Amino acid sequence: MRVTTALNRMLAIAGATVARIVFTPQGIVIGLRRRAKKLQCPACGLRTRAAYDRSVRRWRHLDLGASRLWLEAEVRRLHCRRCDRVLTEEVPWARPGARHTRDVEDLVAWCAKRMDKTTVARLLRVSWEAVARIVTRVVAEAIDDYRLDELYRIGVDEISYRSEHRYLTVVADHDRGGAVVWAAEGKDAATLGSFFAELGEERTSILQAVTLDMGAAYIKAVEDAKRLLGLRATVAFDPFHVVRLANEAVDKARRWAWNEARRSGDAGARWVKRARWALVKDPGRLSTSQRLTLEELRKTGSVLYRAWQLKEGLREVYRMAVFGVAASQQFLDRWLAWACRSRIPSFVRLSKTIRKHRKGILAAIELGLSNSKLEGLNSKIRLINHRGYGHHSAKALIAMIYLCCGGITVELPTGR
Numbered sequence: 001m002r003v004t005t006a007l008n009r010m011l012a013i014a015g016a017t018v019a020r021i022v023f024t025p026q027g028i029v030i031g032l033r034r035r036a037k038k039l040q041c042p043a044c045g046l047r048t049r050a051a052y053d054r055s056v057r058r059w060r061h062l063d064l065g066a067s068r069l070w071l072e073a074e075v076r077r078l079h080c081r082r083c084d085r086v087l088t089e090e091v092p093w094a095r096p097g098a099r100h101t102r103d104v105e106d107l108v109a110w111c112a113k114r115m116d117k118t119t120v121a122r123l124l125r126v127s128w129e130a131v132a133r134i135v136t137r138v139v140a141e142a143i144d145d146y147r148l149d150e151l152y153r154i155g156v157d158e159i160s161y162r163s164e165h166r167y168l169t170v171v172a173d174h175d176r177g178g179a180v181v182w183a184a185e186g187k188d189a190a191t192l193g194s195f196f197a198e199l200g201e202e203r204t205s206i207l208q209a210v211t212l213d214m215g216a217a218y219i220k221a222v223e224d225a226k227r228l229l230g231l232r233a234t235v236a237f238d239p240f241h242v243v244r245l246a247n248e249a250v251d252k253a254r255r256w257a258w259n260e261a262r263r264s265g266d267a268g269a270r271w272v273k274r275a276r277w278a279l280v281k282d283p284g285r286l287s288t289s290q291r292l293t294l295e296e297l298r299k300t301g302s303v304l305y306r307a308w309q310l311k312e313g314l315r316e317v318y319r320m321a322v323f324g325v326a327a328s329q330q331f332l333d334r335w336l337a338w339a340c341r342s343r344i345p346s347f348v349r350l351s352k353t354i355r356k357h358r359k360g361i362l363a364a365i366e367l368g369l370s371n372s373k374l375e376g377l378n379s380k381i382r383l384i385n386h387r388g389y390g391h392h393s394a395k396a397l398i399a400m401i402y403l404c405c406g407g408i409t410v411e412l413p414t415g416r
């Protein structure tokens with residue numbers, strides 16, 4: 001069997017045959033002969049015989065043994081009469097503008113979904129920049145263009161990346177298991193506003209529910225969308241954020257109590273400092289010593305025990321949901337009265353916030369919606385960031401978020 005025949009069988013490149021093989025210091029170069037004689041405009045599909053000009057291009061292909069393998073072929077440009085532009089023809093084995101074949105790009109994307117960037121770059125002998133470019137290109141091709149159509153229930157959340165001061169706004173579809181359908185840099189009203197603008201009036205008007213944290217920026221964007229784009233969706237405040245605020249209030253109460261105790265020279269100050277985890281952890285998951293700490297706080301009539309009760313009381317509002325939203329509502333109203341009379345500054349403040357957002361909090365219970373999937377997303381995105389994909393640019397990170405959390409499947413070249 002001839003070498004070219006063997007390579008033809010091994011590589012099975014669509015639309016071309018192996019014409020020659022050359023060993024170079026950079027690796028093995030496979031010269032391809034194209035089957036198609038006619039050129040086709042990549043924009044409109046018009047076919048023509050006339051080439052505008054020709055050039056030879058190389059694409060990195062899957063390694064052959066330990067050697068780098070390159071495909072080399074002539075690529076023609078054509079002047080399309082219909083588009084009135086000079087365009088480069090497409091080749092079946094590579095995406096437009098790519099320097100790697102489809103197989104290599106799919107392999108890189110498949111690995112990027114599972115490994116850190118350094119490992120991918122080292123394993124497949126591609127640069128960091130190439131990994132980012134490839135992910136962006138694969139995602140652009142694989143992403144569902146209709147993902148913004150027929151959205152009914154969405155969740156919006158902010159996600160910090162790189163440093164604490166950089167944020168993305170992420171929109172997920174509750175009805176598709178929390179798949180990310182949109183993401184952009186920033187976390188202000190304008191960021192979410194641009195999502196609604198992209199959605200347009202028709203698609204905005206069919207939205208039924210939007211879950212949010214209680215931050216002013218997203219609320220403003222939603223109010224604007226109601227006014228300008230006919231948004232009629234129920235606004236629901238995510239339980240996770242509500243409970244987190246209660247945890248923060250406990251922590252603030254602890255610091256407040258510590259300062260108070262120190263000022264009065266109370267020896268109990270030590271206790272207050274150590275009590276942190278006992279106070280904020282789920283009671284079911286407390287260690288024995290943490291349970292004893294809590295018990296000690298209860299026996300001594302500590303203000304921190306009341307703070308803890310208030311926090312757990314707010315969580316109880318959600319547990320009451322099994323008895324119907326009316327039960328939750330009753331419990332919430334009792335909680336509000338209790339918290340605002342508590343004389344613990346952080347809980348008095350929290351009660352004001354909760355009262356202001358009462359309707360949306362109850363709406364979340366009624367609709368049974370939470371951003372818990374989005375919160376899972378939050379840690380997933382932090383992981384992507386840790387694996388080295390968030391350092392380059394927000395754009396690259398967003399591409400990775402679509403790849404890992406947007407419901408995109410990438411097939412391995414060996415799996416086809």
Ligand SMILES: [Zn+2]
Pocket residue numbers: 041042043044045046080081082083084
């Ligand atoms: Zn054309």
